[in-house]
Amino acid sequence: MSEHIVSSYDNDLQGLRRRISEMGGIAEKMLVDAIAALLRGDLPLAQTVIASDSRLDILQREIEESAILTIARRQPLAVDLRETISAIRVSGDVERIGDLAKNIAKRALAIGGQLQPQKIAAGVQHMSDLVLAQLKDVLDAYAQQDTVKAVDVWRRDGAIDALYTSVFRELLTYMMEDPRNISFCTHLLFCAKNIERIGDHTTNIAETVHYLVTGENLAIDRPKNDRSIDATVGAGA
C-alpha cells in the first residue's frame, strides 16, 4: 500500500471512531435525561430526549455507509477489517440504546409527572445508575480497545438483571394493592425492561470489543440473573 492509501484508510477509521464517540455521548445523555424526566416528571426534558434520537439514526446510517465504502475501497484485512465490521455492530447497539431511552421518555410524557412510591423510584434510579456506568465503561473499552475492561462489563450485567427482577416484583405488588396504580406501573414495568435491555446492548458491545481485539468471540451463553419471568408467577400465586 502506498502511504497515500494508508493515510486515507486511517482517515476512514478515524471518521468511524469519531462518529461512534459522538453516538455514545448522545446515548449516555439520552439515558440520563430520560430517567430524570421519568422520575421528576420533567416533561420538557422528555421532549428533548425524544428530539435527540434522530441524530443517532443519522449517525448510524453514516457509519454503516462509510464502513461499507471503506471495505469496498480499501479492502482491509485482519484487524483492520474487524475494526470496520465492529463499527457497524457497535453503532447498531448504540442506536438501539437511543431507541430504548426515547421510549422511556415517551412513557415519562404519558405518565405526566404522576407521583410514584419512593421505593420504586429508587429501584429504577439504581438500575439506571448501574446501566449508565456499564455504558460509559464499555464505550471507553471500545475507544481504548481494552478487552479486560470489556470482559468486566460483560460479567457485571448479572447485577442489573437481579435488580430488574426485584423492581419488577415490587411493581406487581403495587399494582395488586390498588388498581389505580396499574396504568402507570405498566409504564414503569416497560421502562425497567428497557433499562435491562440497554444493559444487554452494553454486553453486546463488550463482545464486539473482545472480537475486535482478539478476533475471537466470547462464549455465547452469559450467566443471566433475570428471574422476572418466574417472579411474576410467584407474585400472582
Add this chain to the structure above:
Amino acid sequence: MSEHIVSSYDNDLQGLRRRISEMGGIAEKMLVDAIAALLRGDLPLAQTVIASDSRLDILQREIEESAILTIARRQPLAVDLRETISAIRVSGDVERIGDLAKNIAKRALAIGGQLQPQKIAAGVQHMSDLVLAQLKDVLDAYAQQDTVKAVDVWRRDGAIDALYTSVFRELLTYMMEDPRNISFCTHLLFCAKNIERIGDHTTNIAETVHYLVTGENLAIDRPKNDRSIDATVGAGA
C-alpha cells in the same frame, strides 16, 4: 477474476443464502409453536421452542464469520458486497426474532396453562397470524430479491401496531377488573410487545432487501400506529 475464484465466491454466497433460509424456517416454526404453547398451555411445546433457539445463535455466528471471511478473501464490490453485508444484517434480525419467540415460550411456561379470556387470546392469535405472514413474505422477498414485496411488508407493519394497541388496552382493562389477573396479564403484555417487535424486525429485513437490491436506504421514518403508550394513560385516567 478467474472462473475458479468466481465459482468459490458463488459457493460462499450460496452457503450464506442456505443458512439464512434455514434460520428463517426455524424462526417461523418457533413463533408458531410459541404462540400455540401460550394459548393452549402446551408446556412441552414451549420447552421445544426454548431448545430450538441455540441452533439460531450458532447459525448467526456462522453467517457472520463466513460473510466476513468472504469480504476479506474475495473483496466483493457493489451488489456482491451488499449481499454479504445484507446476510449479516438479516441473520441478526432473524436471531432476535428467535429470542423474542423464546421469551414468549418462557412466559407460556410461567403462566402454566392458566386459562385466558377468549377475546384476549383471539387478539394475540390475530397479531401473531399477521406477523407470521409478514415474516414469511419478507423471507421470500429476501430469497427472491423482490423489492416490491419487501416494500409491501414494510408498509403493512402499521396494522400490527394498531392491533397491538387494542390488545394492550384490553389487557389493562382486564387487570383493573380483578387483581388476580395482573400476574398473567403482565406476561401477556410482554408477549404482545414481543410479537409487535417481531413485526419491527420484519420491517428491518424489508429495509435490508431494498438496500440489497437498489443500493439505497428506505426513508428512516416509517408511519407508526402504535398508540399503546397513550392507551395506557387513557385506560388509567
